[in-house]
Amino acid sequence: MNRAPWLWAILFALWLVLSWHFTPLFLFFGVVTCSIAVLVVTRMGILDRESLPLHLAWRAAAYVPWLVWEIFKSNVRVARIILSPRIRVDPSIVHFQASQRTDLGRFIYANSITLTPGTVTTGIVGDDFEVHAIVQEEIDGSEENTMNRRVARLEGEAG
């Protein structure tokens, strides 16, 4: 699948939404700007299924709301730690195996972990994730496993 036209369409849609002027002059500027951007990106050779993961778009629509709900829950937990009169933390660094097959999947998983407060991905070597957690319970519960499975599903069969 050729990704350049898709990128161009997305960029031009962004241009239209942000500018919201439909005079020929501005449309012309938009066309030129988007074309230059796409040209540069194509020449740099960074336009592939990692930089524009169109194949994930539909499954991401199911993943993102779940992620937002997870973020909300862990926010409440961290807020409780911070607001307690005496701060009780037992931070620790935990290693565990991720089950994603592609780098893109690992990237999404690592960023999902970091995006939920209470856990931060500090390093990845191969499948081995190194995660810093503010309290031990944040990490060894079943929720990380759930997230792991969900990202693996998001990544899909195509891999």
Next chain:
Amino acid sequence: MFAVSAAAVLVCMVLAMLRAVLGPTAYDRVLALNNIGTKTVVLIAVLGFVNGRPDFLDLALAYALINFIGTIAVLKYIEYGDLGASAPRETGTE
């Protein structure tokens, strides 16, 4: 009601400023810088609504990106001591 939100953001900026001044490590200061950047973005968005002219949101949009680039440049400098250096190649790193 937006004024309440703006006040909350200002309180947060004061707290983050405290962390930036106290330090103690460089990483605390980077964290505070990044955080004040985020709060500036939110502050600009909220102030647009306080004044009834939410036209400044493009500015917030640009800030969000500039802040990110600045943070990454700073951390690259801390980690490699040089802005031009490229990361040593490790296999399997993201």
Next chain:
Amino acid sequence: MMGDIVTVVVWLLLLSGGFFMVTGSLGMVRLPDVFTRMHAAGMVDTMGAGLTLAGLCVYSLHDGTGLVAVRLVLVLGFLWFTSPIATHAVAKAALSGGTTPYTVGDARLRAGQAGAGPDGAGEGRTGAAPDSTRKAPAEDERGRGDR
């Protein structure tokens, strides 16, 4: 009627966003080391900014300025895409720069606690804000020496 509901929803979103933002900033001041503060900073970036911008978004949608709502969504999208990368970069740089995170039973946690009061059992309890501010200048000197 519709307007009342929207007003209530916007109030709720803005207030809870402000709550998470203030709590996260408080955490940045109170928590003992840079790694734990990172989690507090994450709160500001995710729910603090998220709920506040969502409140503005609901308001502008009801107000009939849909373009503003689109921009707010874009701002939030950028924040949520970039925030974990920046946080990860801070953590990675801090680790490779020789800062070891506090862990359970760490001597530094106990040291912080010895000054905090009689509660000396040592299961990762630290003093609150006054304690961490008091020991800050000494650590600043040490931090300079490291670099």
Next chain:
Amino acid sequence: MSIVVDIVLVTLLAVAGIALLRIRNLFAVVMLAGIYSLLSAGLFTVMDAVDVAFTEAAVGAGISTVLFLGALALAGHHENRPGHTPLLPLIVVSVTGLALVYGTIDMPGFGGADNPVHHHVADHYLKESPNEIDIPNVVTAVLASYRGYDTWGEVTVVFAAAVGVMLLLMGGRRSRAAAGDNGRVGGDGQAGGAGDR
């Protein structure tokens, strides 16, 4: 509300400024300078000077932080204490500041609609720029068209400055790399690597 925001932001600016003066670790100074830029950009936004705020954020918080860090990589981290007493500079700065404040007494009130500056050519720009240039943003129209030569000159100066700074910062590295010292690109570029040069 706007006045409260002004007061808080200006107070934070003052705190950042004093901290900038007191701290001797130049890395922390660069961080605080970035925060200072973000705060003043927020202040400019409150004053409706969006284009200035935009420039301040891009240049102050973005580019100049990066340039400072590049300079630090070459120059080292710690600022020496000045050999002389700060008394004379303090007096000079205070006198200059007081003179500037005295100068503002004669100026018309901030943001007043009948200030002379708003009735020289501004009326014409505001009324006619949609017809004459057909650009929705008046500031853009003024900068890029009515004052096109002026902007051109400014851009040239900024470009020359940027090229000069980049040459200064990158020239050293290239000559070192040519001398065969390419080890620091690899493993040994640690956090403290800059401090000991």
